[in-house]
Amino acid sequence: MSVPAQKPVTQQAVNTRPVQLWVAQILAILRIELKKNLMKKRNIWIYLLAFGPVVVIALHVLLGSSDPGGLSEDTNILADIFQLFYLRLAIFFGCMILFTWLYRGEVVEKSLHYYFLAPVRREILIIGKFLAGAITATFIFGLAFFCCFGLMYAHYGRAGMAFVFSGPGLGQLFAYLGVTALACLGYGSVFLALSLIIKNPILPGAAVLLWETFHAVLPSLLQKFSVMFYLKQLCPVSLLPDDGLSLFIVITEPVSPWLAVPGLLCLCAAILIFACFRIRRTEISYLAD
Amino acid sequence: MAVYKRTYKAYRGAMTPGWSRFTVLSRYGFATLFDSRMFTAFTVLSFVPFLVCLVFVYVLHSATAQQVLHAQFGRDPNSIMTNYWFLSFLGVQAWMSFILTAWAAPGMVSKDFANSSVQLYLSRPLSRAEYLLGKVSVLVVLLSFTTWIPTLVLFLLHASLQGHGWGWDNLWLAFAIIVSGLMWIALISLLAMALSVLVKWRIAATALLLAIFFLLPGFSFVIEAILRTAWGSLLNLPYVVTLAWAQMFRVSAPQHFRGRFGMVPTWSAWVTVITVCVLCVWLLHSKLKAREVERG
Numbered sequence: 062m063s064v065p066a067q068k069p070v071t072q073q074a075v076n077t078r079p080v081q082l083w084v085a086q087i088l089a090i091l092r093i094e095l096k097k098n099l100m101k102k103r104n105i106w107i108y109l110l111a112f113g114p115v116v117v118i119a120l121h122v123l124l125g126s127s128d129p130g131g132l133s134e135d136t137n138i139l140a141d142i143f144q145l146f147y148l149r150l151a152i153f154f155g156c157m158i159l160f161t162w163l164y165r166g167e168v169v170e171k172s173l174h175y176y177f178l179a180p181v182r183r184e185i186l187i188i189g190k191f192l193a194g195a196i197t198a199t200f201i202f203g204l205a206f207f208c209c210f211g212l213m214y215a216h217y218g219r220a221g222m223a224f225v226f227s228g229p230g231l232g233q234l235f236a237y238l239g240v241t242a243l244a245c246l247g248y249g250s251v252f253l254a255l256s257l258i259i260k261n262p263i264l265p266g267a268a269v270l271l272w273e274t275f276h277a278v279l280p281s282l283l284q285k286f287s288v289m290f291y292l293k294q295l296c297p298v299s300l301l302p303d304d305g306l307s308l309f310i311v312i313t314e315p316v317s318p319w320l321a322v323p324g325l326l327c328l329c330a331a332i333l334i335f336a337c338f339r340i341r342r343t344e345i346s347y348l349a350d
Numbered sequence: 351m352a353v354y355k356r357t358y359k360a361y362r363g364a365m366t367p368g369w370s371r372f373t374v375l376s377r378y379g380f381a382t383l384f385d386s387r388m389f390t391a392f393t394v395l396s397f398v399p400f401l402v403c404l405v406f407v408y409v410l411h412s413a414t415a416q417q418v419l420h421a422q423f424g425r426d427p428n429s430i431m432t433n434y435w436f437l438s439f440l441g442v443q444a445w446m447s448f449i450l451t452a453w454a455a456p457g458m459v460s461k462d463f464a465n466s467s468v469q470l471y472l473s474r475p476l477s478r479a480e481y482l483l484g485k486v487s488v489l490v491v492l493l494s495f496t497t498w499i500p501t502l503v504l505f506l507l508h509a510s511l512q513g514h515g516w517g518w519d520n521l522w523l524a525f526a527i528i529v530s531g532l533m534w535i536a537l538i539s540l541l542a543m544a545l546s547v548l549v550k551w552r553i554a555a556t557a558l559l560l561a562i563f564f565l566l567p568g569f570s571f572v573i574e575a576i577l578r579t580a581w582g583s584l585l586n587l588p589y590v591v592t593l594a595w596a597q598m599f600r601v602s603a604p605q606h607f608r609g610r611f612g613m614v615p616t617w618s619a620w621v622t623v624i625t626v627c628v629l630c631v632w633l634l635h636s637k638l639k640a641r642e643v644e645r646g
Contacts, residue, residue, distance in 0.1 A: 106558075110565070114572045121576045138575045150568040154561050158554070165553055263556040264453060270564065 086181050090189025091196070098159065098197040107155045107198075111205035114142055118209050122216040132217055132224060136233075139213050140298035143206065143237055148292060149274060152202050152244045157266050159198055160252035163190045165262070171347050184337040191253055191333060198245035203238050210234050229297070236297040243295070243325050247288035250332040257339045281313035291316065291325040371476055375484025376491075383454050383488065392453070393492070396446040400500040403439055407431070407504055411511040428516070431508050433523055437599040440501045440527065441592070444534050447493045448563065454492070455542030456555035458485050463550040463637075472640035482543070482634060489539040498531020526598040534591060537623055540630035547637040563587060580611040584622050593619040 098104060125131075164187075167173035176186055214221035214230060224230045251269060255262035276287035284290045293299075294315055316324065366374060384390050409415045410427045423430060462468045471481050505524055509517030517524075541562065546555040566585045573582030583589050596603045597616045 113569055114576070117572055117576045124577075141575055142572055146568045146572050150565045154557070154565050157557055161553060161557070169551060261553050261556060263553055263560060264449070266557075267449075267452070267560055267564075270560075 083182070083185050086185050087189040087192065090181070090186060091193050094163070094190055094193030095196060098193060099200075103162075104159070107158060107201055110151050110155055111201045112208070113151075114146060115205055115208045115212065118212045122212050125216070132214075132220060135213055135217075136224075136298065139210065140296070140300060142209065143240075144293065144296055144300050147202065147206060148240070148244055148296075149289070152198070152241065153248055153270060153273065155202060156194075156198055156245060156248035157252050157263065160191075160194045160249045161256045161262055161266075163194050163253060164256045165260075168345070168347060173345050177345065183340045183343070187253070187257075187336055187340045188333070191249060191336075194253070195242075195245050195249050198249060199242045202245065203241050206237055206241055207234070210237070233297040236295065240292050240295050243322065244288065244292055246329050247292070247325055250329040250336070251288070254332045254336045254339070257336055257343065277310045279311065281311055284311070284313050285324070286328075288325065288328070291321040291328075294318070294321050368475070372480040372484035372487065375471075375476075375481065376487045379458055379485060379488035380491075382458075383492075389453060393450065393496075396443070396450065396496045397500070399439070399442050399446070400504070403500075403504055404507065407507050407511070411508075427508070427512060431512075433520075433526075433599045434601050436501055436505060436523060436527060437595060437601060439504065440497065440530060440595070443497045443500060444591075447496045447534070448538060450492060450496060451489060451538045451542050452556050452559050455489055455539065456546045456552040456559070458488065459543055459546040460550050460552045460555050463547060468638065469640055478635075478638050478640070482638065486539050486543060489542070490535055493535045493539065494531065497534060498527050501527045501531065523599070526595075526600075530595045530598055533594065533623060536627055537587070537591065540627050540634070544630035544633040547634055574611060578611060580614050581618075583614055584618060587622075587626070590619040590622045594623060 164173075167176065177183070214225050217224070225234070252262065252266065255265055255269075259265055273287050273289045276284050276289050279287075290313075295318055384393075407427075409419060409421065410423050410430060416422065462471065468481070472478065476484075502524060505520075505527060506517070509520070538559075542555070542559055545558045545562075546552070549555050549558060566587065567589065570582040570585040570589075573585070574580065593603055593614070593616055597619075603613060
């Protein structure tokens with residue numbers, strides 16, 4: 062039986078439909094990278110990081126009481142865990158590992174030239190890799206926080222169900238998941254760009270961590286250049302300021318969600334555009350990394 | 351001489367004495383580190399707090415200098431130069447040394463493992479312990495000069511300017527400075543080495559080291575908040591080290607250390623530090639092999 066020959070894509074056809082070609086190439090890169098990111102044994106650290114609190118909350122569910130009086134306290138604890146652990150540390154370090162590996166990992170495994178030899182624009186490559194990293198990080202951390210949220214309220218039985226489905230619970234969950242996705246995009250773009258500029262982007266990453274942690278004490282203009290500035294305003298439950306820092310905090314006019322979300326997306330887009338320019342001039346060097 | 355005539359001959363030159371062979375690795379280790387101008391600059395920068403404090407101690411004891419600078423520090427320098435002052439200085443220097451370790455340590459070992467060159471080292475008359483000693487000694491010397499040695503110099507300067515047997519009366523403080531510094535150096539050097547050997551990639555080793563010192567405190571907070579227990583703070587290494595130092599410097603632990611669920615006992619802090627060091631030594635012992643098994 063003969064197989065019908067595929068119609069070859071001519072140069073003219075490519076020139077007339079570049080967007081379709083770019084989308085197809087991004088999807089192909091996404092497929093490869095998602096498989097690498099989600100299935101590799103190396104990424105077990107990220108799973109441990111994301112699901113660690115889930116295990117602790119599961120222990121709390123098994124050992125703790127289900128008195129509905131503790132529901133409001135647990136809501137505050139969940140807000141603390143989200144903002145102090147997930148947002149400031151877990152997603153930050155998770156994105157640091159994941160997005161640094163997207164580019165530096167190819168250098169370490171000496172496989173970057175396969176991508177560069179393929180007839181794909183480098184900007185497409187970097188956008189495809191960024192999207193794969195963002196989807197992976199959002200999926201892992203979103204799922205982990207969903208599990209935390211579910212376990213935290215499930216053990217209250219009817220009271221917990223009422224809080225989630227008839228009270229503010231469901232709205233809070235969606236807000237938390239949205240903030241998780243935005244955090245992955247924000248930190249992801251920062252680390253992808255850093256990995257293109259510096260051989261070991263971890264120490265500058267530590268400087269970014271300090272910047273993000275202490276952004277509240279910076280002048281209001283500089284605060285707008287931190288990812289946390291936008292994210293903390295989108296969180297459904299606000300935290301009390303840290304006792305040690307409260308004296309030095311610079312109060313900035315809050316930004317509405319309608320400005321915070323586009324503001325953060327603009328920041329990501331700007332960093333990504335910089336990364337696209339940067340990769341055009343990148344030369345492969347497989348020196349010991 | 352024609353090339354084909356250059357056949358193998360055993361080395362007949364002078365041999366490095368057995369006890370000092372590890373210093374060859376140290377020498378090359380230092381040379382590689384200080385090849386980087388950024389690293390050299392940061393090392394110099396880490397001495398700035400020491401120089402500032404050195405001048406401060408001098409001014410504190412010199413009435414003339416205080417008059418010239420229009421500064422008044424009171425009549426008794428001992429009210430400022432307390433054990434808490436020395437502990438704070440050591441704390442600042444310890445964080446400087448942490449950055450130095452995160453910068454230097456992963457590159458020293460992970461490259462050897464990633465490129466399978468450990469076997470080349472160990473095929474020479476060099477034992478595994480000597481290989482490790484050669485690598486660790488670089489960190490020990492570097493970190494000693496940024497942590498306990500400057501603190502001890504400040505202690506000696508203050509003791510000599512103060513006189514009246516202050517130094518002898520407070521000899522325990524000198525002991526605390528040395529032991530605290532060496533404990534910190536042992537902890538971060540072994541941790542950095544073990545992580546480098548474990549992941550064999552410089553960037554990942556640096557990230558893991560940062561994660562242990564910044565991320566685990568966050569996770570310890572999760573355990574404390576959810577399980578309502580103070581024992582979660584044992585995962586917080588900076589907290590544990592500060593607790594042990596506070597005992598040695600005979601100061602009370604900072605107020606914010608007493609969380610909602612109290613504070614862990616000091617002995618548990620020591621147990622944690624020793625456990626981490628033992629785990630790192632075990633990891634190094636199991637991973638540092640003179641052979642490699644290829645599977646598949």
